[in-house]
Amino acid sequence: MSILDRFIRAKAFDRDEDSLAKTSEQSQDLVIVPMRRAHIRKIMPIEQQVYPRPWTAQVFVEELEQVRVGKRHYLVGTIGDELVGYGGLLYVENDAHVTNLAVHPMWRSRGIATELLLDLAWEANRRGCEAMTLEVRHTNVAAQQVYRRFGFVPAGVRKKYYENRDDAIVMWCAGVQQPEFVEQLRRIELDRI
Ligand SMILES: CC(C)(COP(=O)(O)OP(=O)(O)OC[C@H]1O[C@@H](n2cnc3c(N)ncnc32)[C@H](O)[C@@H]1OP(=O)(O)O)[C@@H](O)C(=O)NCCC(=O)NCCS
Secondary structure, three states, X not given: OOHHHHHHOEEEOOOOHHHHXXXXXXXXXXXXXXXXXXXXXXXXXXXXXXXXXXXXHHHHHHHHHHHHOOOEEEEEEEEOOEEEEEXXXXXXXXXXEEEEEEEOHHHOXXXXXXXXXXXXXHHHHHHOOOEEEEEEEOOOHHHHHHHHHOOOEEEEEEEEEEOOOXXXXXXXXXXXXXXXXXXXHHHHHHXXX
């Protein structure tokens, strides 16, 4: 499947009461596209709402500069005019590290994080990465569930990683080039139909 095929792939979502007014005239399909600077304005309210220590707009600008030189990969998910989620990868040698994955609270539990992570995982596979890694707050059950589905397993703990208080669980997904990983991504894709 080409990168373009994946970017034009769309998924229909049930209408959400609160967003109905805003998007009633628009498509309810999730569209995943590469993050651009113009998206940052819409990303920031989500970032500030979902993280105790949010990235600044400047961090996103700098991350996008790294995309231009092939060291990062960032995506956003949109439904109509609304930016509903985003995520990204940092490449370290043969690993792809998930730097960020967030979904607007109003659009949770609809599989949007799963869709974003699918695209990131395919990208890591296409790029030839051997493994994917990330850190997740030990209390963040929702995110850990999303990651486990892709084959991430706990691989260690970074003590007091967040705000010098909460531990981070390091999660690791090996075998990104293995057929089993590709099969798992296909299974996740099939599950959503
Ligand atoms: C983690 C996060 C990105 C998940 O986004 P999402 O779009 O709601 O996730 P999905 O709908 O793709 O969920 C996929 C699976 O994760 C699990 N899951 C999602 N939310 C959950 C919750 N609140 N509690 C338990 N499991 C949950 C479920 O197994 C779900 O599958 P199901 O819907 O078939 O039951 C979102 O909660 C978020 O933005 N959190 C704040 C930012 C953050 O913590 N990011 C992770 C940084 S490491």
